[in-house]
Amino acid sequence: MPITVFAVISIALYLAAAATLALPLLHRQAQPRTLSLGLAAVAVLAHFAVLIGAHRGGVDLHFFAALSLVGACIAALCLLVNLSRPVATLGVIVFPLAALLLGVDVFLAPSTQPLAMEWQIKLHVIFALLGFSVLSIAALLAILLALQERALRQRHFDGLVRALPPLTLTEALMFQLIGAGFALLTLTLISGILFVTNLFDQNLAQKTVLSIIAWFVFGALLFGRWRYGWRGRRAVQLTLAGMAVLLLAFFGSKLVLELILKRVS
Known part of the structure; x- marks a missing residue:
């Protein structure tokens, strides 16, 4: 077929x-x-x-x-x-x-x-794809969490918000996914250091630096959740900020190199 x-x-x-x-x-x-x-x-x-x-x-x-x-x-x-x-x-x-x-x-x-690709690079890519995908779901949940909180303040529970689980469950699931995504992102960085010989070459330096920044953002969010009980708007903002940085790391340089400069990253 x-x-x-x-x-x-x-x-x-x-x-x-x-x-x-x-x-x-x-x-x-x-x-x-x-x-x-x-x-x-x-x-x-x-x-x-x-x-x-x-x-x-x-x-x-x-x-x-x-x-x-x-x-x-x-x-x-x-x-x-x-x-x-x-x-x-x-x-x-x-x-x-x-x-x-x-x-x-x-x-x-x-x-x-x-x-x-050698198997080591494939392993690095698998960690990266899984980490990005898990954190993407967490970012979507952050958006839905923001909608739930807004609906709660306005006492308007129709449509999409009505179909969601309770706010506390949405938030708990979001942090569980952030924890799993952070672990996968950590493995991505470690495997990159171990297996990618040109990690800080021109085409990869931006990806590496942005991935490290995203790692710090998600790490700070998890620490703040554990130590200070961060939640609500602050958690949503940090989740979306970390995901935006990670999106730039994964696809920002590819967009410039492949579609604008017509080069393979």
């Missing part, structure tokens, strides 16, 4: 999953959680099939391919999180985003080939 067919199937199922989660919010009905997550699970499998087929089984870290891979990882993690926590509403944001990134990679982006 052609790669484009798998891509179309994945995109359609992502959008169907998001729609079955979003439409009941407009009519104050219960979300068909099992159906939606089932559709999304098949979409994720098809998404990974596209990545394997389109990039010949390798890990392609060129700009659009990397975005598509991150989208698939975030969608998969969203499904895993929902096995233990009722936050299917995350899919309203995550699944259309994954569909968009997949569509751009397959139908609009130029064809690219994965670079040859």
Whole structure:
């Protein structure tokens, strides 16, 4: 079956999953959680099939391919999180985003080939992708947490906010994901120091410095939570600030090098 067919199937199922989660919010009905997550699970499998087929089984870290891979990882993690926590509403944001990134990679982006990597570098990349994906989910929860707090102050609990778990559970899950993402980010930096020989070369220096800054931001947030009980607006702001820095580290330099300077990072 052609790669484009798998891509179309994945995109359609992502959008169907998001729609079955979003439409009941407009009519104050219960979300068909099992159906939606089932559709999304098949979409994720098809998404990974596209990545394997389109990039010949390798890990392609060129700009659009990397975005598509991150989208698939975030969608998969969203499904895993929902096995233990009722936050299917995350899919309203995550699944259309994954569909968009997949569509751009397959139908609009130029064809690219994965670079040859030794197993040590692949391990470093896996840590980085997982850490970025976990912290992305945490950042989305931070946005939803901010919406919940605003709704609580205004006493307005319709739509998306009504479908979320209690505020304390959302916050607890956010910090659990930040802790897991921080651990993965730590492994990313350690494996980079051990295995990436040109870590501070021109093309990687910015990524390294920004990743270290993000590591300090998330580390300070976790310490503040443990020592001073930080929560609420401060926790949301630091989470989003750390994620913004990490986004620049992962994709900022790729955007400049590949799309503007037409060079491979």
